[in-house]
Amino acid sequence: MSLNVLRASIRTGGANPLRRASQLHRSAFRSNFNRNFSTPPPPAPEAAKSATGLYLGFGAVAAGGLAYYLLATDGGKATASTAKSGVQAVKVKANFVPTKEDYIKVYNRIADILDVDDYDDGSYGPVLVRLAWHASGTYDKDSKTGGSNYATMRFHPESQHGANAGLNVARDVMEKVKQEFPWISYGDLWTLGGVAAIQEMAGPHIPWRPGRIDGFAAQATPDGRLPDATQGADHLRHIFYRMGFNDQEIVALSGAHALGRCHSSRSGFEGPWTFAPTTLTNDFFKLLFEETWVWKKWSGPKQLEDKKTRSLMMLPTDYVLVQDKSFKKWAKAYADSQDLFFKDFSDVLSRLFELGVPTEQFVSPEPWTMPKVEEQQPVKND
Ligand code: HEM
Secondary structure (H helix, E strand, C coil): CCHHHHHHHHHHHCCCHHHHHHHHHHHHHHHHCCCCCCCCCCCCCHHHHHHHHHHHHHHHHHHHHHHHHHHHHHCCHHHHHHHHHHHHHHHHHHHCCCCHHHHHHHHHHHHHCCECCCCCCCECHHHHHHHHHHHHCCCECCCCECCCCCCHHHCCCHHHCHHHCCHHHHHHHHHHHHHHCCCCCHHHHHHHHHHHHHHHCCCCCCCECCCCCCCCHHHCCCCCCCCCCCCCHHHHHHHHHHHCCCHHHHHHHHHHHHCCEECCCCCCCCEECCCCCCCCCCHHHHHHHHCCEEECCCCCCCCEEECCCCCCEECHHHHHHHCCHHHHHHHHHHHHCHHHHHHHHHHHHHHHCCCCCCHHHCCCCCCECCCCHHHHCCCCCC
């Protein structure tokens, strides 16, 4: 085991020796194998193959139409180069029809670059999950605008929205992958990044399928569509009902805060929610019930800290999950059963990542299960 792996595992394993052991196993496993395809991946479904042509055709028409629209509406100055690169991207696509195996290669590349020594808790995973969620969570079911289809966070001013502070880190990481696989759309890449990060951080499979197309700045969403952590239950419902989710789904999605941390330089808030911020567990819910949470005395925005260690945090919107009766019922259910949490989280995250994408754009009628890296290793015969 390399020193780096050991260091990263100790850093992220926290106080729990069991968790540390599982992390060591996972990291060692990951570093010991070549992620690039040791076994042939499952064949692409027939439906996917045939629908890909449709998707390519649609992509070309959409890009052409959008280019025309934008050139007509802004005189073509600001968007001319974007339109040009969009057209080039479509050309690349026209010469190359990616299969499920190609997407698995992208998945593996993302998995490869998750672990890093000099960033946060040793992984880009959490910030990639946040990128995928913020790209999708702008969806408005009434106007059918926003969502992951066009990856509009690439453009000003959406890239500068307060809620997206710090996501340039994740976009830059994804850009390296895009250079290697120029045929993939940004929306597909970012959501696949979220899927790979969750799955490789010991989470459940998140069914996913490609089909998103690159859009233009004019399709960017207005500020204010993502949740504000200083608010309460009414606000959470207002934001997530707009995307089409219910109370149970709001709570399940919030369980992603088992991962990562707040950065005062980004959101103003500070600290991690759990002791193992690079492993998905139901600890976020367990800690909400098991710890005593008190308001942190500091000059930053109102946040809670655990009375025992003062090293963990909860946002006001996290704490609401144990104060509101309807939310609390689900938070308790997820604290009691990680299996239930994983099942519901997988279901709702898969749908979150598809918000705003017209069904006919997807290359497959059903989402795919992307195999985790460890599942791609050859099966040992006794
Ligand atoms: C319920 C409403 C939500 C609010 C108010 C909220 C708010 C926040 C805030 C303030 C941060 C800290 C950002 C920073 O300072 O770097 C954060 C981080 C994060 N959020 Fe949320 N969030 C919400 C829902 C979600 C959902 C639905 C997901 C994913 C399914 C998610 C995943 C994450 C992750 C993984 C991080 C850590 C990022 C990192 O470590 O860089 N959040 N969130």
